[in-house]
Amino acid sequence: MKGTFSDNDQIELVSSFSELINTEFQGAMNTVCWERNLIGDFKEIVSKLQLEDNITEVSPEDLLSLQLSESGRMAREIILNDMQLLTDHGALPSLNLLKSYERDEELDFISTDVYSYHVDRSPIGTNTFLCTYHGAASDILPNDEAIQKILIPEIREKLKALHDGPENEFEDFLKEYFFDLHYQPKPNAQPINLGVGHLWKIAVDHPEQKVLPCVHRAPIENEGEYRLLLIC
Template sequence: MTHSAKPFDHPRIKVVGSFHELLTTPFANGVNALCWPRVLTGNFAEVVELLGTGEGIVSLDEKLLRNLPLSEAGRLAVEVMLEDQRLLREQDLDPEINCIHGYPREETPGPVATDVMSFHVDSATAEADTWLCTYHGAPSEGLPNEEACMRTEIPETRAELQRLYGGRDDEDFRDYLAENCYDLHYAPLPHAKPYSFGVGNLWRIATDWPGSPVPPCIHRAPETRSGDAVRLLLIS
């Protein structure tokens, strides 16, 4: 797989020029990913350095960030993150700023990996979107729907899942797939060209909810390996 040279030139992606436009542009005509491209000011690497070592995913609150002994450039980076969080909270959302040292992996992986590093869609029982921005470290990746297939539709994978389920390929089996989130995960097709969400860009992407006018956006978190840069991520 190779990444597309122009990450935002796919008909499923629409580029906007402001937070207001990002918030108010409807998902329609197949567009399921909205991006507000930004070049951010501030030293986010300094924030990461002062946060120190750790493991897993650490949620950062305003008090902790403001108490870091930062330079002016570091304080600018903190203000950028807190302002993004404020904008989303004003929309009755619950955004988190996370410092990600590594993502948990499944201890006993089955035929379908269900961690966030697998291409997947987010789901909800009512209308909802996912918002995210990477400030430091490797960004998320997206995958056009036409360049992916559901892992549960791959014959060998489905057969293995059915063997684990121990029953027929019927409605109960489909409920089993949904209950275990297997039906939210996708495999890239051989010609697939994932695109990078980039650093600093604020995204709003479509989720899988009843009545959604567009297919959900397929995406994944970057692989986390020892020695990789720590990730600063806003997600809601």
């Protein structure tokens, strides 16, 4: 992590789930962090879960079936409580055991996978919530330290050649294939790592959004280590 959360205008720190839910984005602030120092053995949980694919969704029932030490049970209780809080709020939390995400290698001049800095988009007013319990954690970038890839001249020209259609349909083409959601860090950009154990709310691009959406990316996984990620 470069710097601290409290030093950054982009991040609002809170100390409860209620504050996380009720704090509204404003100005440059487009992320809210329920900063936590979690107690429990989350690595034990990861070691006892079965990875069925590169990404395996873990249900509450899967967690409850694990035979755990006292420290592992403490970690499980935290995860189950987070899932219940988000569910009660109306969200649909998904707990994922991750080896890796799928890579986008179709085009050599632009990447549109989750390892690329990007923003989330929704047709309705919503937020993205996420918490990394174990493994590498996601990064965010201040919006003024990132540029839309479609605005970089050499990338834009290659996308126009790929489109090979009427000029008035080009912007729709960029949205249809999600090219407009992806960003490139500017020189000397300072990513902020979201860390382990904190529950984050990040701004999404939607019609009622009053702030810029949060630019973020999935991390490169640590060698030989799975991630345990709650997201919705």
